[in-house]
Amino acid sequence: MQSESFTETPTQADSSHRARYQAARAAQPDRRKKRERVFAVVTIVLIIAAWMIGFNRENGDMxxxxxxxxxxxxxxxxxxxxxxxxxxxxxxxxxxxxxxxxxxxxxxxxxxxxxxxxxxxxxxxxxxxxxxxxxxxxxxxxxxxxxxxxxxxxxxxxxxxxxxxxxxxxxxxxxxxxxxxxxxxxxxxNLNFSVPAQAPPKIVFGLPEIVLLALFALGFIGHRKSFRYKKKLRWFCMLTGMFPLGFIYTNPLTISLINKMLLGFWPDWHTHLYWYLLLGGILFTLTASGKNPYCEWFCPFGAAQECMGKIGGAKPYAISRYRSLLKWLQRGLALAAILVALMYRNPGISSYEIFGTLFDLKGNIPQFFLLALVILASLFVHRPWCRYLCPLKPLEAFIRFLKTWLKNIWPNKNTVTVTVTPKNN
The missing domain is CATH 3.90.1010 (Sufe protein. Chain: A)
Structure with missing residues (x-):
């Protein structure tokens, strides 16, 4: 008796390989989503642990x-x-x-x-x-x-x-x-002297606050799909943000401000109204519309990079080959900066941003060296700092992810499944 063997034809092999490839591609979003959720939970746990460690080690000998x-x-x-x-x-x-x-x-x-x-x-x-x-x-x-x-x-x-x-x-x-x-x-x-009455703090509201509110309003208008002059308005907002908020007042959003809020160091709104308007505007637009006009429209350092990109003809995705690796590096740097600040109870101790180095020309040798690299890279890569190093981008992505995750979880908890059993005749 001759044994029979089955050999897969080229057509069948191609079809089988294509099916496995499509199945693997279909499973990728689920694996990515699961990985993102694990990272989000680990991040929250680490932040809480770092905050508690910092709180316990703060009390020392006076x-x-x-x-x-x-x-x-x-x-x-x-x-x-x-x-x-x-x-x-x-x-x-x-x-x-x-x-x-x-x-x-x-x-x-x-x-x-x-x-x-x-x-x-x-x-x-x-x-x-x-x-x-x-x-x-x-x-x-x-x-x-x-x-x-x-x-x-x-x-x-x-x-x-x-x-x-x-x-x-x-x-x-x-x-x-x-x-x-x-x-x-x-x-x-102790000395029983009569102390002069302290005057109530005055509200500091000037040109920086006015410019900031105007830029938020223009960003909201420019993000509308029906607006015809979006590109021109965006460049106007970027240049306005770069000069008054950057070179004149040096008031960019940094990781230090985020760390300050996480530590519970809420400044007096009378003298720090600018920061409340800035954070409040970003959180409101981010949660309400999913847009962040600050980073893309009037961040002073982002505008400076785009100006350099116009000179050198920068490309949007010049480092796409290592995009995933750089994304996780950016996340790791941002998380490390937050954890160190919480453990040492000092918002600015781990800040590695170079905004002040550019706009105020103050910093150490490593900061000036990093600034030179970023400015040089900006000639060829579109916003290299924003895409691969800025700690605020991962925070924005984290807020978006939590918002989507909670939105998906909430309906599931309130969904009532009704099973209908057919009657037997």
């Missing part, structure tokens, strides 16, 4: 800072008001208290030492959340020494009796407020 503020003190004794009485030869020579002010990165704590007349005689930084390079600029400009000798009766007004450090106005104001509050707390609680 005594070294107190002695730094008043080195001549031989002994410190805590008072009922929470301040510390400083003794020398068993005589009270002054008081030390920790004052708090709101800087750019969040609450700032200073050990404020005053003499028995209520004059500041020493300051020591207990904790700050500013970007290290910006805080160093304030220290090197002698801002702290300018507060020594100030009385609790002085107004501590920036630009009048105190010179703010150029480019670090928020940090300067936070230090001055902490010193003022500390000195007045000692004067009222």
């Amino acid at each position: 005594e070294p800072y107190l002695h730094q503020a008043m080195p001549e003190a031989e002994r410190l004794e805590k008072t009922r008001s929470g301040s510390y009485a400083a003794y020398s030869s068993e005589q009270v020579i002054g008081y030390i208290v920790v004052g708090e002010g709101n800087g750019y990165g969040g609450p700032m704590n200073l050990a404020v030492a005053t003499d028995l007349q209520g004059r500041i005689v020493g300051l020591a930084v207990v904790r700050h959340r500013e970007t290290p390079s910006w805080f160093k600029r304030v220290q090197e400009n002698g801002f702290f020494s300018g507060l020594i000798g100030k009385s609790f009766r002085d107004p501590f007004t920036l630009g009048r009796d105190i010179d703010a450090v150029s480019g670090a106005t928020y940090t300067s104001r936070g230090i001055a407020d902490a010193a003022l509050r500390g000195s007045r707390l000692v004067a009222e609680k």
Whole structure:
């Protein structure tokens, strides 16, 4: 008996291979969706864990800072008001208290030492959340020494009796407020002096806020499908964002601001209205329409890259071969920046953005080197920083993903399945 063998014909082989390929292609979206959901859950868990670690490690020993503020003190004794009485030869020579002010990165704590007349005689930084390079600029400009000798009766007004450090106005104001509050707390609680009434904070609303609101309005109009002059309006918005918000005011959206909000360091809206308008506008447009006009229409650094791209003829997808790898690298950098900031309770400590390096010409050698690479790449690649390095793009994608995921989950929980059983005749 001869054995029979079956050999697959070329047509059948091609058909089988095509079917397996189509099945694999059909399964890709499900695998990608599952991977994205796992990444989202892991991200949320890591953020919560980092926040708790940072919160637990923040409380440290205060005594070294107190002695730094008043080195001549031989002994410190805590008072009922929470301040510390400083003794020398068993005589009270002054008081030390920790004052708090709101800087750019969040609450700032200073050990404020005053003499028995209520004059500041020493300051020591207990904790700050500013970007290290910006805080160093304030220290090197002698801002702290300018507060020594100030009385609790002085107004501590920036630009009048105190010179703010150029480019670090928020940090300067936070230090001055902490010193003022500390000195007045000692004067009222320990020295029994009459403290001047503090004027209510004034709402800071000027040209940056007006320009920002106008750009959001133009972005909303330009995103409408029926608008005919979208390209021209977009370039007008980009140039407007680059010059007033970038080169003049240097107010771009950075990961430091996001970290500040995650840490719960909500600044006073009277003096930081710009940031509330910026974040509120992005979140509203992103959740309501799925559009983010800031990044694509008037981000100052994005506009600078597009201007360079016009000169060099940049292409949109010049690095498409490594697109997936670069996307996960971008996500990893953004997540690492957030986790480090939460663990160390400092919003700006892990910021790697180079906006200030371009618009304020301030930064270290690595930042200027990275800026040069990005500007050079912008000649050939469309917005290389935005596409492959900017930490805000992954955050935007994360919000979009969570919105879609929740939208898909919610109907499933409220869907009632009705089964109809046919009657037997």
